[in-house]
Amino acid sequence: MTLLTHDRYCDEIAHQAGQLGELLTAGADLGATVPTCPEWTLEDLLLHVGRALRWTEHTVRTRAQAEIPMDQVSGIEGPAARGDAAALAEWFAQSTDAVTGALRAAGPDAYAWSWMGKHDAAFWARRMCHELIVHGADGALAAGRAPGTVAPEVAADALDEWLEIVEFVQRALPDGPAKDLRAPGRTIQLHATDTAPALGADWLVGLTPDGVTWRRGHEEATAAVRGPLASVLYLFYRRLPLDAPDLEVVGDRELLEFWLAKASFG
Template sequence: MSLLPHERYCDEIVLRTEELRTAVRGADLDATVPTCPEWTLRDLAVHVGGAHRWIGEIVRTRATEVVPEEKVPHSTPDGDDPAVLDAWLAEGAALTAGALREAGPGLKVWSWFRDNSTGFWARRMAIETVVHQADAALTAKVPYAMAADLAADTIDEWLEIVAFAQAAGDDREAAELRGAGRSIHLHATDTPGAEWLIEFGEDGFTWRRAHEKATVALRGPLTDLMLVFNRRLAPDSDRVEVLGDAALLDFWLARSSFG
């Protein structure tokens, strides 16, 4: 699949963080995040900001081995003041985007993925923030919207990550995503060409952009498809439509939770 430009990912790290901060600002920081019930809204914000600073440190230092969290400067906000949290989030996103811009997409650094490049981390951090912005918006009960190309890229990237987890062989749930003769079709009703076909085989699954009949189809606006695919919107929501074997879609969602 065609990636978005490196500079775009860097921009989106900052822009998506701004939207996340807007959702968090003034909300109850002790509220439980429905899509991540082990977290409060404060925990979610600290997770996002900590991830930004961790990757920023990897890129800034050109690290070729994992950087322990305790080695990351200002990896958590200083105190519980909401204003401090807000400023910490903004600063971390800006520092990380700046480090990634300076490095460019082709520099080799440590990653847990098969792609050990700064380009991987720019995309990963942008999309990490896309998804957690949805968590924040849902918790704060504010609207959520996403550009079509970024929403589609979020689906592409998640398929790549789940396929990587299956191929690596150390994720039990991803290993179960197999079984010949079954398939899932994702069909965005508001974006031409935004369709995916996931096909199960005896050795795993493959995927491609295609419009074909499948065992089960998930139809709806692209952003809502992305949210269902990332388990941020229930597949029985009235915002999407499931046609065919709904149990197969549930099977996928229950086992594609790597990371």
């Protein structure tokens, strides 16, 4: 596994945020329900992402030594009035510019507190890149569009990161949903049908008695999902269903449903 460069993550943050923000300038309905997060409207989604970007900018810029309360972050509230697409678009663009500027100025090795124990700006560049991919899919679906395309190397890294997060939360949140992801002898194979083997087209996930393990590679598994890499990624993010038309499920479907129900931040 090879991480992307710090600059590439920053570029992807700008790109993915631009795609999400474009929904506002294209006239998408701010009141539309986000089907993958039905408690949110599209406006709620944009506010959530913009606040995450501003909180991350503050964390990186100040070289935070501990978690920063949201109410200490300038501009975190968003536009004064709800329902103003132009104001929301401007605020969201400013949020994007702020976080990419802070990350580039800091460089990957600058100290910045994180909830996962990797306390540097590199963690936040990677995390915000992939946060924008998943919420970009949410925004597209709310606007009646298909999720956007993701460069193969970015999608592969996003899958790696998600599996790392599941491993982490299983250890760090012993009472969270991921604690149940233990099924001795049962494995899940992910296979990207459109990705060059040199990049890494396969992941093997094990649900061992001691917790989740994973590695890049291909072998027989209890259950398998095959399809375009972006679709496999969106499935594991729970942004596409198992019966999406470009995905093929082989073996124990119930194991995949179990994984999707329990693989969570908490």
